Amino acid sequence: MKLEVIDLSSEAKGVARDNGKAIFIENAYPGEIVEVEILKSKKNFSEARMTEIIRKSEERIESVCPDFYRCNGCQFCDYKYEAQLEFKKEKVKSAFKKFAGLDISPQIVGAEDIFNYRNHIQFSVKDGIIGYIDKKNKGVFRPHNCKIAPKEYKEIINILENEKELERIKLVGIRKNYKGEIMIILVTRDDIPLNLSIYDKLFKISSHIFQNINPNPRLHYGPKSIKLLGDGEFKESILDNEFILSPTSFFQVNRVQAEKLYKIGIENLNPKSDDRVLELYSGIGTITMGYAHKVSKVIAIEYGEKAVDDAIKNAEINGVSNVDFIAGDVAEEIKKLDGFNKILLDPPRSGAGEKVISEIIRISPEIISYISCDPATLARDIKLLIESKKYKLEEIKIVDLFCMTHHVESVALLTRG
Ligand SMILES: C[S@@+](CC[C@H](N)C(=O)[O-])C[C@H]1O[C@@H](n2cnc3c(N)ncnc32)[C@H](O)[C@@H]1O
Known part of the structure; x- marks a missing residue:
């Protein structure tokens, strides 16, 4: 079957249509005309394998990796880097349209070193x-x-x-x-x-x-x-602070780009000497150490006990003494807290969710800086904040931490008013 690829899905599969039905084709790019074989046919969509490229996208290049077509790790080893960045902007834009009903125009910060970046x-x-x-x-x-x-x-x-x-x-x-x-x-x-x-x-x-x-x-x-x-x-x-890492501690895999991401998250917070900041999903305190010395008090919540132990040691190493680290589930611990004028959160892919967002609304900080590795859950959570009529979305920035893959990190700034 011959098809024209019209789009890329959020997981970087080429999307074509056959009588209105969506067909997802691995490693096919928009603008290409391809011959495919249907692998799986469901009610609303099919999955297909490309057997021939009849018309090539101008963004397609020879794969930089000899194992690209058998490996599950990367999706873009044969796609120009500029096109990868465009894809990421579109991915965030369409998640916001779909899950929050918002039209946004995010900026993206690309990487200088796009290879061998993983630590x-x-x-x-x-x-x-x-x-x-x-x-x-x-x-x-x-x-x-x-x-x-x-x-x-x-x-x-x-x-x-x-x-x-x-x-x-x-x-x-x-x-x-x-x-x-x-x-x-x-x-x-x-x-x-x-x-x-x-x-x-x-x-x-x-x-x-x-x-x-x-x-x-x-x-x-x-x-x-x-x-x-x-x-x-x-x-x-990170950001001139040192961190002890246990073998299993979470640490962003692209250090150079993570610094850019955290800088934006901290700038959003606009830390001031009388601020009381609540940080959610704080890991080993990587972001915390970047701003704690500028504010009056930080309470940081993280459920990994080992990560909290490391965060306490990290605070000591970096001369930070105004942070209380709480080991526990954010959804439970946040209920006991109040009196913060700023909140920074960096949840896992599942996002913060309704319970945590409603607690954030109750605490009612003037600034929310939200770092996210999943635009769909970010958009869902932001929709709840906007629907509360207390918050407005000021901006979204994307930082490319995962070159050659479809993964996206973004930072949102919300203000009360
Ligand atoms: C994306 S990481 C961010 C960590 C840290 N901000 C950093 O950049 O290194 C998310 C963190 O949330 C923690 N976490 C996940 N679910 C949680 C929950 N329900 N309550 C508390 N912490 C949670 C994970 O252990 C992980 O350290």
Whole structure:
């Protein structure tokens, strides 16, 4: 069947129409005419596989990654970077139209370094191979030249593939900090210490090695980590502050772009010396340390107990003493709080949701700075704030933290009035 691609879905699939019915085509771009084979046909839409490109988009380039067409990680290795940024603007615009009924024109801040930007990556291990999941046969393949992972991954895989105990390792996590130090996280299902024969080789490239015990195959990491190598802490840096990172702590994967994102979030807050700020979903305090010294008091809520422990240590390291970190569920803890003139929130993909938004409306801060990794839930939450008739949306900015993929980070500023 021959189709013309007219749009890109929020997950970067080409969208065409056949008698009004939407057809989603992986790796097809707007403006292209393609030959497809239908893979799945549902009542309202179909999924199709492209078999031939009859007319190419001008934005299509030769893939920068040799494994792009089998790997699940990236969606845009054969799409010009400017076109990726346009896609992200459109994705946010259409989410706001669809979920909030708002017409917006967001600006986007692109990246200078679009390759090998990730400071944290996970590789699966299966049948003696360490790599990514092949989307065609669900096996694991070893990447030839991943364009988003830290470059050291190749050497680490080479060493680990010669290890006899490899069959006990289910996942290999690699973190690289701002000093270029490497942490390796070896995930096992069992709680028996790993006794690798290749430690001496790994020690040459990594400063920290952990075994993480994770009985749940649906998650990357489990709650328990055992230090196998490393004296001192593994630290990251954001906005001139330093942070201790545990192997499983959340830290944005693109440090350089995260700094730009946080700067906007903090500028939105316009911190002043008599401000009382409530920060929700605060993680290890990465954003908190960037503005706490400018305000009177911060209360920060995060449910990861380990993250809260790290946040307390991080406050000490950075000489910050006016923050109380609360370990708990935002939806429960926020009910007990009042008396803040500014709120900053950075929830996970599911957004803040109705309960938390109604508590924010009750507290009634003059400024809300909302950082989000999902434009659909951001738009849904902002709709609730606007419907309260207390808040108006001033602006939305997007920062590209995830080059080559469809993922989007944005920051919204809302003011009371
Ligand atoms: C997107 S991260 C942001 C973390 C931090 N602001 C940063 O930039 O590093 C979201 C954080 O929310 C936490 N979280 C998720 N659901 C939560 C909940 N219901 N209550 C409290 N914290 C939650 C996660 O543990 C995670 O640290």
